[in-house]
Amino acid sequence: MQSDNIYITKPILPKLTDFTDGIEKIFESDQLTNMGKLHNELEKKLQTELDVSNFSLFNNGTTALITALNVLELPPESEVITTPYTFPATIHSIILSGLKPTFCDIEPETMCINADKIENLINDKTSAILGVHVYGFPCDVQKIEKISKKYNLKVIYDGAHCFSSKINGQGIGNYGDITMFSFHATKLFHTIEGGGLAYKDNNLKQKINTFRNFGIESENAVTYLGLNGKMNEISALMGLKNLEIYKFEQNKRMLLKQFYDRNLMIKGIKIPKMPKNTTDSYQYYPIIINDEYPLSRDKIIEKLKSKNIYARKYFYPACNDYDCYKKILEINQDDLPIVNDIKNKVLCLPFYGDLSDNARNLICEVLKDV
Numbered sequence: 418m419q420s421d422n423i424y425i426t427k428p429i430l431p432k433l434t435d436f437t438d439g440i441e442k443i444f445e446s447d448q449l450t451n452m453g454k455l456h457n458e459l460e461k462k463l464q465t466e467l468d469v470s471n472f473s474l475f476n477n478g479t480t481a482l483i484t485a486l487n488v489l490e491l492p493p494e495s496e497v498i499t500t501p502y503t504f505p506a507t508i509h510s511i512i513l514s515g516l517k518p519t520f521c522d523i524e525p526e527t528m529c530i531n532a533d534k535i536e537n538l539i540n541d542k543t544s545a546i547l548g549v550h551v552y553g554f555p556c557d558v559q560k561i562e563k564i565s566k567k568y569n570l571k572v573i574y575d576g577a578h579c580f581s582s583k584i585n586g587q588g589i590g591n592y593g594d595i596t597m598f599s600f601h602a603t604k605l606f607h608t609i610e611g612g613g614l615a616y617k618d619n620n621l622k623q624k625i626n627t628f629r630n631f632g633i634e635s636e637n638a639v640t641y642l643g644l645n646g647k648m649n650e651i652s653a654l655m656g657l658k659n660l661e662i663y664k665f666e667q668n669k670r671m672l673l674k675q676f677y678d679r680n681l682m683i684k685g686i687k688i689p690k691m692p693k694n695t696t697d698s699y700q701y702y703p704i705i706i707n708d709e710y711p712l713s714r715d716k717i718i719e720k721l722k723s724k725n726i727y728a729r730k731y732f733y734p735a736c737n738d739y740d741c742y743k744k745i746l747e748i749n750q751d752d753l754p755i756v757n758d759i760k761n762k763v764l765c766l767p768f769y770g771d772l773s774d775n776a777r778n779l780i781c782e783v784l785k786d787v
């Protein structure tokens with residue numbers, strides 16, 4: 418039985434019979450993983466869909482990001498400038514790659530890394546900038562590119578939230594050296610678990626794909642301390658089927674966003690706007706509860722919960738609050754005023770195509786009725 422609870426998202430799913438037909442073929446083929454037929458087909462299709470020149474498929478976004486941080490040959494223990502306003506996988510990946518994250522504050526409109534505050538954090542040990550396109554809002558890719566050229570830094574983007582987004586008509590994965598995408602079930606387009614890397618430099622392909630397969634170069638040669646980042650055939654099948662339907666979901670979410678936008682024009686509630694040159698992925702619907710609103714963000718969450726609606730404080734806590742990082746990093750909270758402000762005010766509302774009219778009306782009523 419399905420619960421009546423309403424959560425922040427719901428995964429898209431193909432027609433069950435379409436999926437089981439595909440499963441039958443996988444059973445007949447006897448190949449379940451290790452760069453099978455469906456894996457290769459999906460990898461190629463995603464390169465086109467994301468409008469990028471190279472694309473490598475992974476079993477999740479985290480292994481993809483760890484691979485990105487390893488193949489760029491950043492000096493061991495060098496510093497990567499990033500923001501704590503992200504999912505822990507971003508920061509974990511830096512540390513697990515033997516590098517040190519340096520936290521930069523965010524920009525209040527996009528909630529992405531504040532490019533104007535990056536230069537102050539650069540020192541002799543800085544080797545890279547890792548920007549997160551939070552909720553699909555784009556980092557200031559132009560400014561970051563300028564800084565990276567000036568200081569000879571690599572640029573990696575965590576694009577987990579921005580599947581199919583375009584900046585100035587170009588796939589968002591064309592910016593920086595490497596962009597990671599996640600295809601986890603909570604993401605707009607998913608392969609149950611999955612992820613990938615987009616990159617411009619053709620020379621990276623062999624290295625990335627070798628790293629993805631334990632670093633095994635050939636029968637007799639293991640060249641890198643790689644990992645197991647291979648996507649299996651059943652996930653690839655889910656991806657191929659979801660590629661056919663994700664745009665319908667995006668369209669439904671666009672209409673839901675328009676509904677929320679119209680009905681949440683309320684004093685004290687700020688709805689962050691996508692910059693004009695960027696297309697929305699429709700991954701999340703975040704709002705900012707400012708001081709002029711009569712209730713705190715946490716009180717709203719309680720009110721919604723009493724009606725079985727589970728909005729999320731995403732990202733609260735931020736990564737500058739977690740013990741696993743506090744133990745090993747020097748974190749200067751005074752450098753992070755916007756992160757520490759936004760994390761207490763942000764609220765992500767339920768955002769998926771199947772959200773019922775009743776539910777969306779109820780959510781807006783709860784927010785209006787104060």
Ligand SMILES: *Cc1c(COP(=O)(O)O)cnc(C)c1O
Pocket residue numbers: 477478479480503504506507549575577578599600601610611612
């Ligand atoms: C989902 C997500 C990841 C991790 O991706 P997985 O595929 O779950 O490993 C990394 N960064 C951000 C911002 C995410 O939202």
